[in-house]
Amino acid sequence: MRAVQLFDNLWQDYITRLCPSADKVHQLLQEDTPLINDHIALRTFRTPQLGLDVLMKPFLAEGYQVGGEYRFAAKKLYARHLQHPDPTLPKVFISELLVDELSMPAQKLIYPLLDSVTKVASPDFLWQGRPWPLSYTDYQILAAESEYAGWLAAHGYGANHFTVSVNQLSAFDEVKQVNAHLRRHGFAINEAGGEVKGSPDVMLEQSSTLADKVEVSFDDVTAMVPGGFYEFAKRYPMADGTLYQGFVEASADKIFESTHRQ
Template identity: 35%
Template sequence: MKTLEFVLNGLMRRYSERVPDVNKVAHAMIAEGVITDANEIENDHVAFRTIGVPQLGIQSFEKIFLHFGYKKRDFFNFEVKKLNAYWFSPPEPHFPRIFVSELRVDDLSENAQRIIKSYTDEVETDPADNLDLNDGVAIDEFLHNPLWRTPSWEDYNALLKESEYAAWVIYNRYYLNHYTISVHNLKEGYNTIQKFNGFLEKFDVKLNDSGGKIKVSPDGGLLQSSTVAEMIEAEFFDGKKHSIAGSYVEFAERKVLPQFGSLSLDEIERNHRREGFETGNADKIFESTFTSQTMKAEM
């Protein structure tokens, strides 16, 4: 499992450098005495976005993590956003779950399809098939190097008008979209989404309010919130520089399942809590990178 740890550490290192809220939240937690060290934070899950074309998408990306023992679980359909997704359970409980989504390119307009395929067609075969999945360095480089040329501002902007998800992926590629702090395992006073959100806002952390700041599954067992994506200065193929949405941080509270309600706090383990994901919650979390949220956060 050392190779998997190496890959996950590489993802988190670059992600932390790119998303100031990662360290901002961790430092605030330390300052408040919620934790003593950032390594104490439990990572509920990480998420990736992909483009659904034959040589890429989930079917390609999943090969990396299936190799490390992750198991493919539930399918999700996001009708309006034109996305498919699956989540993957880890080989050991201390590793994060993985959520991978893909854009249904064929559901977009002909013009958007043409723009996207002008980039993705540069990838002629499934790149995961040529990757040594036992080589952590090779995987780390693959996840952080572009598969296609840097888009032009015109192409990015055209996609943004039709699918903000498409625009995000065409520029950011496989950059980690977000990681997720498990708040239910924090100390009393911070171990619910409601209390943790209050703590975050005290430190001026901007939260995604699409569908409400707290997204709740129909069964009430999964509660989630997220920051609004960090804006990054992006340089496009034609040399133009613009501020665009990067990545963000998510927070999750998984309630103890009713059948384990009699367990004491020190007896509760991961398998005693609500598992999986929820389409309605995830649909609104996606919007953490959308202009409806990022423009509001800058006001």
């Protein structure tokens, strides 16, 4: 499957199931040329059958390479980002939850979910949604300990967010201007760590909407829970004049909180 098709499939799942409002945001920011997607983000559990290395494979098969690795000790996460030699293709930020670092009650809920997945139909599993049974009660228990664990258990696989490249926009020069434009149209911005995460000093600025509330069918009930969100990134040039292509751990840490229950 070609890389462009991978992202098209992820986008359709994202705007249908995880973040329906993203389509409106896209239209609000669309100019004369198609919007550049800076990166997407995927989430998973650290486990042999579904860990980060498994999620990387479809992208590596399309020529992507590992660009950096990141650790988020407080959230018990490890992540890598992938990038392609073709700069027009989005970067891919994949994080995994270190399940062994959670409490024993949480581990006893998560591992049976993972054990129920006997086969990964790569690459379709990237947008297959939740491949395991889950009750709303178990979702609440997991989310109380780790919002990330609750989100992933509830939604399964799909793009947590897409990201507009602010560098491309002609109507807005700054991330704050994008935020103000979206607020005027009724969108809430993630304020954790400030409305803009990062700075020119670290060569990356980011912001994001708060996650949509979306309907999820659990085994026992249907409930509204946080889904996906839309991010905005402005990259700054390095000493050689090329734009910084990595990620800033302190900023990404706060971007994760876009999916926290309000």
